[in-house]
Amino acid sequence: MNQAVRSEPGPVRQTRFSFGNPPRGSVAVVDTIEGIECCSEAIEDLAENAVHPNPFYEPWCFLPLLGASDRKRRLRLLLVHGTNDDGSGAHDTLIGFFPFEQKLLHPLCPVHCLCPWRDSYRWTLRRTPLLRSGAVANALATLGRWLVAERHAPKILVLDDLPGGSGIIDGVERWRAEDRRLCHVPDMHESHLYRRQTDAEAYFSRVLSGKRRRHLKRLRRLLEDLGPVRVADVDESEDIDRLLNEFIALESSQWKGKIGTSMASMPNGSEIAKAILKEAHRRKRLSLLTLRVGDRLVAARSAFLAHPGCFGFKMAYDEDPVYARCGPGFLLDQEGIVRLHDDGDLLGKDIEWLDSCAVEAAALPLSMRTEPLPLHRYVVAVRGGVSEIVSRRFHRVMQALPWRIRRMSAF
Structure with missing residues (x-):
């Protein structure tokens, strides 16, 4: 089912997709600042009950930076509604918030993707999606079904800054095993964790x-x-x-x-x-x-x-x-x-812990941390055709190019 709905105030456009019989999840696509402002209360509640916190995607931090960023960027802010993984809970509960923007993988690669949104100042230091505790698997499965079903969306999306050892990684691994229509290309980088x-x-x-x-x-x-x-x-x-x-x-x-x-x-x-x-x-x-x-x-x-x-x-x-x-x-x-x-x-x-949000080579947190913080990235693509080929080879091609060209990548 594909049904467009409109909310007031402001020029809000949402598109909702429902899956399953009965549906256990739906995706609302918001592409305006006014539209996401209307959802602030639900996102606040999601953040309070997230399996892993991310203050940079909470409305009090996210919305001022979104308003200050380039209005020409193609926002694709995905709100996933559904039940808990065990089927309990209301179907209209917000269980996932994925702030994406649509852009080219690279200026030299004319393939579009959905990559996690980051503000123009680059103050969004973590781009971990907000996922409700107890509903991670359903949120990711619903996202995957939307990616396959939506004809007008890019067939590649990127999930970034997923902390190792968290419930999010467990959910992604379950998603990889169960949904054979998608391929998941993993990668990882490190930051620094101060654990009490x-x-x-x-x-x-x-x-x-x-x-x-x-x-x-x-x-x-x-x-x-x-x-x-x-x-x-x-x-x-x-x-x-x-x-x-x-x-x-x-x-x-x-x-x-x-x-x-x-x-x-x-x-x-x-x-x-x-x-x-x-x-x-x-x-x-x-x-x-x-x-x-x-x-x-x-x-x-x-x-x-x-x-x-x-x-x-x-x-x-x-x-x-x-x-x-x-x-x-x-x-x-x-x-x-x-x-x-x-x-x-x-x-x-x-x-219990402090995430330094610093780059891997930063001297101060490197000398004071208790442990490295692995941050996982998954490039998810619909199997078959150009999207799968590009997603599998993109990282290796980028690593062979000079840094000045690599830095223009979407992620």
């Missing part, structure tokens, strides 16, 4: 050598020689506007500002960043650790709380040689680990 131990001392004993710990203590003494050192996290009594202005200015003063990737360097970047961070603070979802020497802010690190974990967002430190030689970024990260083990602290209450 019995206490902070056990954590540092696991990840740092004695020599490294002594070096950090020496850096702390060097910093204390410059003035009184104070570390704090944001709280309700904080002047949040002043703090965010300080944070954005500090980031803009370092190398990110020089190469044009800081929050303040982007068009309307400061306003969008402050709107997101203030909303996270209002929801008690923001950790903004600050390290000061006297009244001078020398390092700051922001993270979004998403129980049972949290996700790193932006970090900045003072590059003035007087302060930079003391390693303020490393010292602040060390303090964050201490607070991760304190149940009375914002970062420690009900938080």
Whole structure:
């Protein structure tokens, strides 16, 4: 069944597909910002009950970035409704949110795909779809049936940033085994995970050598020689506007500002960043650790709380040689680990791990992590024809090309 429905307000276009007899799942395709705004409440509920959290796809973070991105991009925001895997629950329950955009796999490859949406600023640091706990398999199976049945959609889609060891991977493997109409080409990259131990001392004993710990203590003494050192996290009594202005200015003063990737360097970047961070603070979802020497802010690190974990967002430190030689970024990260083990602290209450959201080669999280975080990618294509051939060979062809050409890939 293919039925177009319209919601108010705004020019909203949804297309709903139902599968099964009786149907256990349906897919609504939303291609406007106004359309997805109408679904915010349902997505909020899904995020609260997701098998793995992703604050970057929650409406309070997602919608401001979506509004600031290029309006010419072809949005394909998929809302999957259905029952739980065991058939319980209402058929109209939102069980999956897949924010896709339609684009070419590569400018040199005239084949379209659906790839996870990322904002123009590249602040969407994780593109893990939101999937309801207990309904992962049905959500993925319904997505696969939609991909096969929909005549006007690309026959290739990409699922990215699926964390290893999560219920999502179990669901994908079950999907691969059961739906023979699709081929799944897997790939993987790594990030860094800080997992809570019995206490902070056990954590540092696991990840740092004695020599490294002594070096950090020496850096702390060097910093204390410059003035009184104070570390704090944001709280309700904080002047949040002043703090965010300080944070954005500090980031803009370092190398990110020089190469044009800081929050303040982007068009309307400061306003969008402050709107997101203030909303996270209002929801008690923001950790903004600050390290000061006297009244001078020398390092700051922001993270979004998403129980049972949290996700790193932006970090900045003072590059003035007087302060930079003391390693303020490393010292602040060390303090964050201490607070991760304190149940009375914002970062420690009900938080079991921190996803750094950093690239694999990032020096700071690489030296402080407890374990690598495997992030899986699946290129899913309908079997037969060009889509299957391209999906199977695309990765190997890209690896043989120079980096400047590879970076134009859709993912």
